[in-house]
Amino acid sequence: MYGRMLKVDLSRGDVAFSMLPRDYVEGFIGGSSLASRLLWDALNPQHNPLHPDNPLIFITGPMTGTGGPTTGRFTICGRSPQTGLWGESNIGGFVGPELRQAGIDVLWIIGRAPEPAYLYIHDENVTLRSARHVWGQADTYATQALLREEVGEPRARVACIGLAGENRVPMAGILSDHGRLAARTGMGALMGAKNLKAIVVRGTGKIPLARGDEYAKLRVASNKSLLEQNMTAVLRATGTSGAAEYLQFLGDMPQKYWTQATFEGAASISGSTMAETILTGTKACQGCVIACGREVEIVQGPYATKGKTKGPEYETICSFGSQLLVDDLAAITALGEVCDRLGLDSISAGNTLALAYLLFERGVITEKETEGWTLRWGDPSPCFVLLEKMARREGFGALLAQGTRALAAHFGMPELAVEVNGLEVPMHDPRAFSGQTLSYLTSPRGACHNQSDFFQVEMGGTLEEIGISLPERFRDEGKAGLVARHQHWRTVCNSLVTCYFAVVSPMTICELLNAALGLDWDVETMLRAGERGWNMKRLINLRLGLRPEYEKLPRLLLQPLPEGGQQGYVPDVEKLLSEYYVVSGWDRTTGWPTPEKLRSLGLDFVLRADVL
Amino acid sequence: MSIPFPSDAWIKAMMEDLNQSQAYEEAAKNWEGDFYFVIEPGGSLDHTVILYMDLWHGKCREAYEVKDPEARQPAFWLSGPVQTWKKVMTRQLDPIQAMMTGQLRLRGNMAMVMKNVRAAKELVESCTRIPTIFPV
Numbered sequence: 001m002y003g004r005m006l007k008v009d010l011s012r013g014d015v016a017f018s019m020l021p022r023d024y025v026e027g028f029i030g031g032s033s034l035a036s037r038l039l040w041d042a043l044n045p046q047h048n049p050l051h052p053d054n055p056l057i058f059i060t061g062p063m064t065g066t067g068g069p070t071t072g073r074f075t076i077c078g079r080s081p082q083t084g085l086w087g088e089s090n091i092g093g094f095v096g097p098e099l100r101q102a103g104i105d106v107l108w109i110i111g112r113a114p115e116p117a118y119l120y121i122h123d124e125n126v127t128l129r130s131a132r133h134v135w136g137q138a139d140t141y142a143t144q145a146l147l148r149e150e151v152g153e154p155r156a157r158v159a160c161i162g163l164a165g166e167n168r169v170p171m172a173g174i175l176s177d178h179g180r181l182a183a184r185t186g187m188g189a190l191m192g193a194k195n196l197k198a199i200v201v202r203g204t205g206k207i208p209l210a211r212g213d214e215y216a217k218l219r220v221a222s223n224k225s226l227l228e229q230n231m232t233a234v235l236r237a238t239g240t241s242g243a244a245e246y247l248q249f250l251g252d253m254p255q256k257y258w259t260q261a262t263f264e265g266a267a268s269i270s271g272s273t274m275a276e277t278i279l280t281g282t283k284a285c286q287g288c289v290i291a292c293g294r295e296v297e298i299v300q301g302p303y304a305t306k307g308k309t310k311g312p313e314y315e316t317i318c319s320f321g322s323q324l325l326v327d328d329l330a331a332i333t334a335l336g337e338v339c340d341r342l343g344l345d346s347i348s349a350g351n352t353l354a355l356a357y358l359l360f361e362r363g364v365i366t367e368k369e370t371e372g373w374t375l376r377w378g379d380p381s382p383c384f385v386l387l388e389k390m391a392r393r394e395g396f397g398a399l400l401a402q403g404t405r406a407l408a409a410h411f412g413m414p415e416l417a418v419e420v421n422g423l424e425v426p427m428h429d430p431r432a433f434s435g436q437t438l439s440y441l442t443s444p445r446g447a448c449h450n451q452s453d454f455f456q457v458e459m460g461g462t463l464e465e466i467g468i469s470l471p472e473r474f475r476d477e478g479k480a481g482l483v484a485r486h487q488h489w490r491t492v493c494n495s496l497v498t499c500y501f502a503v504v505s506p507m508t509i510c511e512l513l514n515a516a517l518g519l520d521w522d523v524e525t526m527l528r529a530g531e532r533g534w535n536m537k538r539l540i541n542l543r544l545g546l547r548p549e550y551e552k553l554p555r556l557l558l559q560p561l562p563e564g565g566q567q568g569y570v571p572d573v574e575k576l577l578s579e580y581y582v583v584s585g586w587d588r589t590t591g592w593p594t595p596e597k598l599r600s601l602g603l604d605f606v607l608r609a610d611v612l
Numbered sequence: 613m614s615i616p617f618p619s620d621a622w623i624k625a626m627m628e629d630l631n632q633s634q635a636y637e638e639a640a641k642n643w644e645g646d647f648y649f650v651i652e653p654g655g656s657l658d659h660t661v662i663l664y665m666d667l668w669h670g671k672c673r674e675a676y677e678v679k680d681p682e683a684r685q686p687a688f689w690l691s692g693p694v695q696t697w698k699k700v701m702t703r704q705l706d707p708i709q710a711m712m713t714g715q716l717r718l719r720g721n722m723a724m725v726m727k728n729v730r731a732a733k734e735l736v737e738s739c740t741r742i743p744t745i746f747p748v
Contacts, residue, residue: 229714230711230712230713230714230716230717230718231712231713231714233718233722234711234712234722234726236722237721237722237723237726238722238723238726242722242723242726243708243712243726245726245727245728245729246708246712246726246729249729249730249733267727270726270727271723271726272723272724272726272727273727275723276723459706459709459712459713460705460706460709460710460712460713460715461712461713462713503713503714
């Protein structure tokens with residue numbers, strides 16, 4: 001049954017298997033919610049995020065690897081070195097399913113290896129091996145190939161860090177399966193601080209399901225239904241960037257570091273153009289029928305690829321395209337690959353570079369600060385060098401590696417840092433969707449569209465069966481209840497761990513969950529678990545110093561754009577938050593959930609905790 | 613005088629409107645592909661109606677009601693209940709949103725459609741200009 005944990009102490013070289021308490025699983029389901037419950041018990045707020053005692057948690061969900069709709073994903077959690085708060089980042093590919101086949105649902109890593117090391121898991125056998133030969137030498141793509149060859153298991157899966165993680169760059173991610181990246185909140189830096197280059201895993205066991213026959217029927221039906229969705233067809237044909245023109249039309253796609261409403265070049269870099277020009281195939285995570293991953297080849301020119309490689313997704317075409325006014329899809333592809341190989345989050349890295357371009361345009365910085373580079377909109381060439389310098393923390397790159405907040409503060413212009421709670425805003429402009437604004441403000445990991453992609457609801461992706469109807473996107477009033485409800489639903493998705501691109505009804509998900517864990521929940525019980533997880537992450541953040549006054553939009557995003565699909569709208573943050581605190585049962589002054597709310601969610605144990 | 617939707621007269625009126633629209637001509641200048649618009653029953657509409665439209669580089673070359681779906685092999689099929697069509701045609705529902713969320717089902721080259729958001733918007737604008745009687 002789901003809930004088996006492998007604990008690894010890198011300092012001592014100890015490994016131990018155990019089963020999690022059943023009430024933890026039934027309370028929090030799995031994934032990042034369950035990780036937050038586990039971290040609550042182990043958290044020491046006095047420790048620096050990179051302290052060896054802080055765990056790095058690889059965690060699956062009860063449906064991971066089962067072939068259910070988009071269940072190939074898993075999540076990496078811990079205290080974020082980027083924000084100092086709760087950190088989580090989920091990732092597709094095949095590592096999560098492989099862990100489960102090895103009998104591991106949760107991999108809990110503490111300590112610091114005495115020298116660079118990698119963890120090799122082959123079913124029950126767990127060994128720590130030297131990674132000296134790849135540390136500082138091999139990029140993430142090469143590391144995967146080398147370690148797979150070294151363990152003699154061609155079917156082994158590898159999750160590893162690059163130079164950025166080794167150097168504890170706060171925006172470093174963890175990469176697997178060629179170009180799948182757990183990019184956000186700096187989990188790669190946490191891994192690097194543990195001297196852990198990689199996890200190599202090979203599992204050959206069967207993944208347990210409480211009611212296997214029932215699950216199998218539901219799995220087939222839900223995947224069939226998913227295949228028939230238009231959204232699936234769009235994602236398969238054009239990838240995650242297929243809607244770029246539409247998102248630009250709506251004013252959602254950021255341009256010129258959030259200062260411009262339209263960009264002629266958007267059509268040149270979209271998923272549709274990719275499909276018509278450089279696309280050679282699609283890639284899917286384990287068991288996924290959508291296959292949104294892009295495989296591309298650029299046969300000539302300065303950015304010609306060495307054969308087929310990963311194509312950029314939506315966030316990357318914005319990060320290195322529209323945000324820099326670059327309309328060259330080949331250059332964007334190449335920059336995306338640089339980020340992957342170095343193990344950098346393209347959202348945070350792209351945002352930071354775009355801010356540097358803006359500072360350059362405004363004369364705040366010159367070639368003196370950039371070490372000779374002229375940062376001119378539309379010219380991607382400096383980024384190749386600067387990304388490398390960021391990963392190495394060299395020169396100007398050392399400042400860029402700290403992200404937008406540090407960069408803007410360094411030059412005395414904190415109002416230009418487009419981040420919330422230290423995490424750079426992803427490529428969906430909150431001035432296009434008021435609900436997404438609220439989602440960014442209250443997300444437990446800073447500005448994030450993977451705690452609630454409410455903009456999708458505001459574009460028509462409603463969930464009527466759980467009361468999430470179509471709201472008017474520029475309206476602030478009455479939005480909070482819908483957003484909160486959506487956050488609880490998405491927390492369920494993050495507990496399972498499923499992909500937001502899967503249009504599968506909550507009822508179907510509930511039936512699958514029941515069959516997987518042997519439960520008899522209704523949808524409301526499932527959503528209650530989501531709300532519990534959502535509050536658990538908040539409680540951790542409050543212990544780590546989060547305050548309500550930190551929940552604010554950057555000043556740059558409070559300036560309306562004069563044209564384009566945003567129609568000059570700026571969200572009323574105070575109105576949105578005030579309503580949200582009421583519907584969430586949170587105290588507006590302290591930020592804490594009220595005792596009544598905690599009791600109603602079964603979280604009242606925190607009231608008794610001596611850690612408060 | 614208002615024209616009943618869906619009907620041969622209605623789609624011909626839309627053809628005429630489109631061919632006079634400079635905004636559509638500009639927005640759809642790269643578009644190549646003909647459509648079956650499949651309007652499924654609802655309310656007083658008790659049968660499926662298929663409207664054919666041949667759209668080519670900002671112009672409509674041909675438009676009529678189709679009695680036999682085998683008559684043409686269009687590049688695109690866009691299908692949905694008449695109530696959904698009404699929402700789109702009266703600007704209550706964005707056409708791309710309707711397709712993305714499956715309220716209208718598209719068969720054909722998705723990439724081509726996603727590249728032509730503005731053309732889709734102009735098609736809707738044209739619809740709003742036609743005095744229309746919808747099934748009740």
